[in-house]
Amino acid sequence: xxxxxxxxxxxxxxxxxxxxxxxxxxxxxxxxxxxxxxxxxxxxxxxxxxxxxxxxxxxxxxxxxxxxxxxxxxxxxxxxxxxxxxxxxxxxxxxxxxxxxxxxxxxxxxxx
Amino acid sequence: xxxxxxxxxxxxxxxxxxxxxxxxxxxxxxxxxxxxxxxxxxxxxxxxxxxxxxxxxxxxxxxxxxxxxxxxxxxxxxxxxxxxxxxxxxxxxxxxxxxxxxxxxxxxxxxxxxxxxxxxxxxxxxxxxxxxxxxxxxxxxxxxxxxxxxxxxxxxxxxxxxxxxxxxxxxxxxxxxxxxxxxxxxxxxxxxxxxxxxxxxxxxxxxxxxxxxxxxxxxxxxxxxxxxxxxxxxxxxxxxxxxxxxxxxxxxxxxxxxxxxxxxxxxxxxxxxxxxxxxxxxxxxxxxxxxxxxxxxxxxxxxxxxxxxxxxxxxxxxxxxxxxxxxxxxxxxxxxxxxxxxxxxxxxxxxxxxxxxxxxxxxxxxxxxxxxxxxxxxxxxxxxxxxxxxxxxxxxxxxxxxxxxxxxxxxxxxxxxxxxxxxxxxxxxxxxxxxxxxxxxxxxxxxxxxxxxxxxxxxxxxxxxxxxxxxxxxxxxxxxxxxxxxxxxxxxxxxxxxxxxxxxxxxxxxxxxxxxxxxxxxxxxxxxxxxxxxxxxxxxxxxxxxxxxxxxxxxxxxxxxxxxxxxxxxxxxxxxxxxxxxxxxxxxxxxxxxxxxxxxxxxxxxxxxxxxxxxxxxxxxxxxxxxxxxxxxxxxxxxxxxxxxxxxxxxxxxxxxxxxxxxxxxxxxxxxxxxxxxxxxxxxxxxxxxxxxxxxxxxxxxxxxxxxxxxxxxxxxxxxxxxxxxxxxxxxxxxxxxxxxxxxxxxxxxxxxxxxxxxxxxxxxxxxxxxxxxxxxxxxxxxxxxxxxxxxxxxxxxxxxxxx
Numbered sequence: 011x012x013x014x015x016x017x018x019x020x021x022x023x024x025x026x027x028x029x030x031x032x033x034x035x036x037x038x039x040x041x042x043x044x045x046x047x048x049x050x051x052x053x054x055x056x057x058x059x060x061x062x063x064x065x066x067x068x069x070x071x072x073x074x075x076x077x078x079x080x081x082x083x084x085x086x087x088x089x090x091x092x093x094x095x096x097x098x099x100x101x102x103x104x105x106x107x108x109x110x111x112x113x114x115x116x117x118x119x120x121x122x
Numbered sequence: 123x124x125x126x127x128x129x130x131x132x133x134x135x136x137x138x139x140x141x142x143x144x145x146x147x148x149x150x151x152x153x154x155x156x157x158x159x160x161x162x163x164x165x166x167x168x169x170x171x172x173x174x175x176x177x178x179x180x181x182x183x184x185x186x187x188x189x190x191x192x193x194x195x196x197x198x199x200x201x202x203x204x205x206x207x208x209x210x211x212x213x214x215x216x217x218x219x220x221x222x223x224x225x226x227x228x229x230x231x232x233x234x235x236x237x238x239x240x241x242x243x244x245x246x247x248x249x250x251x252x253x254x255x256x257x258x259x260x261x262x263x264x265x266x267x268x269x270x271x272x273x274x275x276x277x278x279x280x281x282x283x284x285x286x287x288x289x290x291x292x293x294x295x296x297x298x299x300x301x302x303x304x305x306x307x308x309x310x311x312x313x314x315x316x317x318x319x320x321x322x323x324x325x326x327x328x329x330x331x332x333x334x335x336x337x338x339x340x341x342x343x344x345x346x347x348x349x350x351x352x353x354x355x356x357x358x359x360x361x362x363x364x365x366x367x368x369x370x371x372x373x374x375x376x377x378x379x380x381x382x383x384x385x386x387x388x389x390x391x392x393x394x395x396x397x398x399x400x401x402x403x404x405x406x407x408x409x410x411x412x413x414x415x416x417x418x419x420x421x422x423x424x425x426x427x428x429x430x431x432x433x434x435x436x437x438x439x440x441x442x443x444x445x446x447x448x449x450x451x452x453x454x455x456x457x458x459x460x461x462x463x464x465x466x467x468x469x470x471x472x473x474x475x476x477x478x479x480x481x482x483x484x485x486x487x488x489x490x491x492x493x494x495x496x497x498x499x500x501x502x503x504x505x506x507x508x509x510x511x512x513x514x515x516x517x518x519x520x521x522x523x524x525x526x527x528x529x530x531x532x533x534x535x536x537x538x539x540x541x542x543x544x545x546x547x548x549x550x551x552x553x554x555x556x557x558x559x560x561x562x563x564x565x566x567x568x569x570x571x572x573x574x575x576x577x578x579x580x581x582x583x584x585x586x587x588x589x590x591x592x593x594x595x596x597x598x599x600x601x602x603x604x605x606x607x608x609x610x611x612x613x614x615x616x617x618x619x620x621x622x623x624x625x626x627x628x629x630x631x632x633x634x635x636x637x638x639x640x641x642x643x644x645x646x647x648x649x650x651x652x653x654x655x656x657x658x659x660x661x662x663x664x665x666x667x668x669x670x671x672x673x674x675x676x677x678x679x680x681x682x683x684x685x686x687x688x689x690x691x692x693x694x695x696x697x698x699x700x701x702x703x704x705x706x707x708x709x710x711x712x713x714x715x716x717x718x719x720x721x722x723x724x725x726x727x728x729x730x731x732x733x734x735x736x737x738x739x740x741x742x743x744x745x746x747x748x749x750x751x752x753x754x755x756x757x758x759x760x761x762x763x764x765x766x767x768x769x770x771x772x773x774x775x776x777x778x779x780x781x782x783x784x785x786x787x788x789x790x791x792x793x794x795x796x797x798x799x800x801x802x803x804x805x806x807x808x809x810x811x812x813x814x815x816x817x818x819x820x821x822x823x824x825x826x827x828x829x830x831x832x833x834x835x836x837x838x839x840x841x842x843x844x845x846x847x848x849x850x851x852x853x854x855x856x857x858x859x860x861x862x863x864x865x866x867x868x869x870x871x872x873x874x875x876x877x878x879x880x881x882x883x884x885x886x887x888x889x890x891x892x893x894x895x896x897x898x899x900x901x902x903x904x905x906x907x908x909x910x911x912x913x914x915x916x917x918x919x920x921x922x923x924x925x926x
Binding site: 016017021025060065066074 | 570635640643666677
C-alpha cells in the first residue's frame with residue numbers, strides 16, 4: 011500500500027472537484043459541503059468523462075459529458091445507468107490540511 | 123457606536139430576519155443571538171425528512187457555526203432568556219448573563235402542546251418539535267416496537283410516517299372522526315386514511331385520551347370510553363402554542379401570541395416579534411412562508427427602509443409524506459355563500475374540490491393529483507374572476523385529443539423514439555408496463571428517453587397516453603425532480619422572500635435533495651443572478667463545466683477556445699496572432715465555426731489562461747447560456763444589393779450584449795437586405811435591412827427543431843433596433859424557463875403577449891434600465907482568469923506537496 015500526499019484542503023473550493031495524479035492513476039478529489047474529502051477514479055465508466063469537472067450535490071457527482079450520476083462514497087453509478095468507478099481511502103491531516111490518498115497495489119482495470 | 127440588537131430564539135424566523143439585516147446593512151448593529159437548543163440554526167421543516175431517513179442532521183443546518191463567527195454575531199447556544207427589563211432595555215439568561223439592547227426581536231417560536239393528562243410525564247412520552255425529539259424516536263425504535271401518535275393532523279401524520287420508516291408499529295389516535303380536519307374535508311381525509319392504512323398505519327378515530335399507564339415508562343394509553351391501547355412510545359402531536367412566556371413576564375401585550383402591528387412591532391417600544399410566537403391581525407402562523415415574509419419586512423424597517431408593511435398571508439399546505447399527494451389552500455369547507463366544482467374517482471384515488479364565491483376561487487382541496495395546485499393557489503391569491511371557466515379549471519379542456527401526425531400507436535416497437543440515447547418505442551412501452559411508470563419524468567429516469575436534447579418529450583408523453591389512457595400523469599410543473607414547484611413559483615419566492623443563495627431557496631422551498639441536482643443547481647443560480655444582479659454572488663460550483671471554465675469541454679477532456687470576433691469581422695493582424703497562438707500551443711484542429719469565427723480545439727485545461735493571455739481577445743462565450751455570435755453579411759459596405767450597413771449594426775449589437783447571461787444560448791444575425799444572406803430569420807434575434815429601416819425578427823431556430831422567426835416590429839433607425847433588441851432580451855431573461863430557447867418560449871407564451879409587454883416606450887425603458895444594470899456588472903471572464911491568482915490557480919495542476 012502506498013500513501014501519497016496529493017493536495018491540501020484549501021486547493022479545493024467547496025462543492026468542487028480537482029484532478030490529481032497518484033501512483034500513475036488520475037484521481038478526482040471532491041470537497042463536500044460537510045467538509046469531507048472524497049477520492050474516486052477520474053473517469054466516468056460511460057465515455058471516460060472527467061468527473062472532477064462535474065457538479066457535486068450531496069454525495070454525488072454528475073459527469074460533465076452525459077450527466078451520469080455517481081456516488082462519491084462507494085463509486086456506484088446511479089440508476090438508470092449502471093457501473094461503478096474505483097474509490098480511494100482518504101486521510102486529511104488536521105494540522106496541515108494535507109490530503110493523502112491510499113493506493114493499494116496494482117488496481118486492475120485502471121488505465122495509468 | 124453601533125446599536126445593540128438582540129434576537130431571542132435561534133430558529134428559522136428570527137435568524138432569517140438577521141440574515142436580511144446583515145444583507146441590507148452589515149454595519150448597523152452589534153448582534154447577539156440566544157438559542158435554547160445547543161445547535162446552530164437548522165431547518166425545522168426538514169425534521170420529518172430526517173425522521174423519514176431522507177436526510178441527516180448535518181444536512182438540515184442552515185447556518186453553521188462559522189456563519190456566526192464570520193458575521194461577528196455573539197451567539198449563546200443552549201442558553202435561554204428568562205427575563206426582559208423593558209425599562210432598562212436589558213435581557214437576562216438562565217446562565218445569569220445580562221445584556222442591554224437598543225432593539226430587541228423576540229422569535230421564540232412555539233411549544234408543542236402536551237395533553238395535561240395523568241401519566242404525561244412518564245418516560246417514553248415525547249413531542250415532535252426539535253432535534254432532541256427526533257433522536258428520542260430513533261433511540262426508542264431500536265429497543266421498542268409499539269408506538270402511538272396522538273394527533274391526526276399534519277405534524278402527527280409526518281411523525282407517524284417517520285416511525286413506520288423506523289420499523290415500528292404505529293397507531294394514530296385522533297379526537298375527530300376524520301384526519302387533518304383543519305386542512306381537508308371529510309372525503310379527502312377518508313381517501314388519505316385509506317392510503318396510509320395501505321402503508322401500514324393504524325387509526326383510532328374519535329378517541330379521547332384519558333391517561334397514560336405504566337410504571338416508570340409508558341406501557342399503554344387509556345381512553346375515556348374505557349378501552350386501552352398498548353404503547354412503548356407516545357408522541358404527542360396535538361398542536362402547538364406560541365411560546366410567549368418571557369414576553370408575558372415583561373408586560374408585552376399578549377393575546378394568543380405576542381401581538382404585533384403591520385411592521386411587527388409589539389406595544390412596547392424597541393421590542394419586535396416575528397414567527398410562530400407572533401400574532402398578526404389575530405393570526406399566529408405555523409408555516410414557513412409567512413414567517414419568512416415577516417422577517418423580511420422587519421429587517422427592512424429596522425434598517426430604515428420605510429413604507430414596507432406585512433399584510434398577512436394566505437396559507438396552503440402540501441403534505442410531505444411519501445407517496446401521498448395532498449394539497450389544501452384557503453377555505454375548504456362549503457358554506458351558504460360558496461358553490462363548488464368536484465371530481466371524485468375512487469378507482470384511481472383522485473379527488474378535487476374547488477370552492478367559488480362570487481366568481482372567485484376561495485379555496486381548494488386536491489388529493490391524488492396535485493398538478494393543478496400551483497395554478498389554483500395563484501388564482502386564490504390574485505382573486506381573479508373565473509366566471510365561465512369554473513369547470514375547465516378543475517376538469518381541464520374537454521377536447522384533449524390531438525389531430526394530425528402519425529399516431530404513436532401505429533409505430534412499430536423497434537422505432538427509435540429518443541435519438542440521443544437510442545431508446546425504442548418497445549423499450550418505453552415495456553418500462554411503462556413493467557415498472558408502473560406514469561410520467562415523462564419516470565420514463566426518463568428508467569430508460570433515459572428524452573434525457574438528451576428533450577425534443578422527443580411530446581412523443582414520450584403520447585406513448586404514455588397510448589399505453590395508460592387517462593392514467594398518464596400530466597407533466598409535473600417542477601423545474602427538476604427535486605421539487606414540484608415550477609419556474610414561476612421559484613422566481614416569485616426568490617423575489618418575495620428575498621432569497622439570495624440557492625441553498626436558501628432549496629431550504630425554504632423544501633427541496634427533496636438538500637443540495638439539488640445537476641438540473642436545478644445551474645437553474646437556481648441563473649434565476650438568482652437575474653433577479654438580484656448585484657447581490658447574488660455567482661455560484662461557480664453550480665455552473666456547468668463549460669461555463670465554469672469558460673471553454674467547451676470535448677469528449678477527451680480537452681477544451682476548445684473561441685475568441686470574440688465582433689460581427690465576424692477580423693483583420694490580418696488578428697488572424698496572424700490567432701495563427702501564432704495555435705502553433706505555440708500545438709492546437710491539433712483549427713475550424714471555422716458556423717457563427718463566423720474560429721475555434722481552436724484540443725487545448726489542455728492548464729494551458730487555457732496563458733493561451734487567452736497570448737490571444738489578447740475577449741471571450742466569445744461559445745460555451746455559455748449567453749449571447750454567442752452576431753452573424754452578419756457584408757451589407758452596403760461592399761455588396762451591390764445592400765441597403766444598410768449590416769456589419770456595423772452587428773458589431774454594435776455584439777458589443778452591447780456580449781457577456782449577458784440568458785436562460786439559454788442566444789444567436790443573432792444582421793442581413794443588409796431582404797435577400798437575407800446572414801440567415802437572420804432562423805436566429806433568436808434577427809435584423810433584416812429594408813429600404814427605409816430594419817425589420818426585427820425573433821424566436822427563430824436553426825437547430826434540432828427548425829423554426830422560422832416571427833416579425834416583432836419594423837423600425838426606422840439604428841437606435842430603435844438597439845432599443846427593441848434590449849427590451850426583448852430582458853423580457854426573455856425575466857420570463858423564460860432556464861434552458862428554454864427563445865423559439866419554444868415564444869410558442870409557449872405567444873408572440874402577442876411579448877408584443878404587448880414591449881408596446882409602450884415606458885415599458886421598454888424599464889426593461890432597458892434593468893438590462894443595462896445587469897450588463898454594467900459583467901467583466902470579461904478570460905481577463906479575470908488571467909489577472910486573478912485565485913481563479914487562475916484552479917486551472918493549473920496542484921503543486922505536488924512533499925511526499926508524506
